[in-house]
Amino acid sequence: MKRVIIDMDHVMADITSQYISYYQQHKGITVNRESLLGKPETEAFPDSQLVRSFLYMPGFFRTPPVIKDSQAVIEALNQVYDVYIVSAALEFPQSLAEKVAWLNEHFPFITWQQIVFCGSKKIVHGDYMIDDHLKNLDYFEGEKLFFTATHNIHIDKHTRVNSWKEIADMLLPGGYASIGSKLQQSAAI
CATH class of the missing domain: 3.40.50.1000 (HAD superfamily/HAD-like)
Known part of the structure; x- marks a missing residue:
C-alpha cells in the first residue's frame, strides 16, 4: 500500500485564521488575509513579537x-x-x-x-x-x-x-x- x-x-x-483571530483578540486589530500573502505570519503582522508568542500560548494549537x-x-x-x-x-x-x-x-x-x-x-x-x-x-x-x-x-x-x-x-x-x-x-x- x-x-x-x-x-x-x-x-x-487553518493556522492563518488562528493567527488573525488571536491578533484581533490581543490587539483589537483585524488583519486582512490578503495582506499576509507571500510573507511568513511572524513577519507579516505589525507586532511580530506578539504573533510569535501565540505559538507558546495554551490553546493556540488546540482550537484552529x-x-x-x-x-x-x-x-x-x-x-x-x-x-x-x-x-x-x-x-x-x-x-x-x-x-x-x-x-x-x-x-x-x-x-x-x-x-x-x-x-x-x-x-x-x-x-x-x-x-x-x-x-x-x-x-x-x-x-x-x-x-x-x-x-x-x-x-x-x-x-x-x-x-x-x-x-x-x-x-x-x-x-x-x-x-x-x-x-x-x-x-x-
Missing part, C-alpha cells in the same frame, strides 16, 4: 479551524493509502497534547499509530507528502504536493495543490466526485 504523509499546520489546521474538505478527503485517503499525519511539533513541546486532542476531535478515524511528531521531517519516507513548507518537501524522496498557504503563495516549486478537492482528484479513484456525499455531510456539520 502506498504511503501518504500529511502535515497538520496550514494543511489540515479545520481546512475545508480536509476531513472527508483524508478519511477517503485513509481507506486507500497508508496515511500518516506528520508534524514537526517538537519546537513547541506544549503543542503536542493540543495537536493530539485536535486530531482526535476533528479526525477521529486517524489512530494514534498514524500520528508522528518529530523535530525534522528529513527522516520521513513515503510515496506522497502534502506540506506547505519547502524545508520539508525539498528533502522528501517521494512525490511532493505543495499545499497553498498565505506564506508560500509566490513560490513556484514542486506540484502545487490549492485545495483538498485537488488532492482528491489527484489521489483518489474517482476523484473528488467519489466522496461528494461525505463532503456535503461534513459541510453541514
Whole structure:
C-alpha cells in the first residue's frame, strides 16, 4: 500500500485564521488575509513579537479551524493509502497534547499509530507528502504536493495543490466526485 504523509499546520489546521483571530483578540486589530500573502505570519503582522508568542500560548494549537474538505478527503485517503499525519511539533513541546486532542476531535478515524511528531521531517519516507513548507518537501524522496498557504503563495516549486478537492482528484479513484456525499455531510456539520 502506498504511503501518504500529511502535515497538520496550514494543511489540515487553518493556522492563518488562528493567527488573525488571536491578533484581533490581543490587539483589537483585524488583519486582512490578503495582506499576509507571500510573507511568513511572524513577519507579516505589525507586532511580530506578539504573533510569535501565540505559538507558546495554551490553546493556540488546540482550537484552529479545520481546512475545508480536509476531513472527508483524508478519511477517503485513509481507506486507500497508508496515511500518516506528520508534524514537526517538537519546537513547541506544549503543542503536542493540543495537536493530539485536535486530531482526535476533528479526525477521529486517524489512530494514534498514524500520528508522528518529530523535530525534522528529513527522516520521513513515503510515496506522497502534502506540506506547505519547502524545508520539508525539498528533502522528501517521494512525490511532493505543495499545499497553498498565505506564506508560500509566490513560490513556484514542486506540484502545487490549492485545495483538498485537488488532492482528491489527484489521489483518489474517482476523484473528488467519489466522496461528494461525505463532503456535503461534513459541510453541514
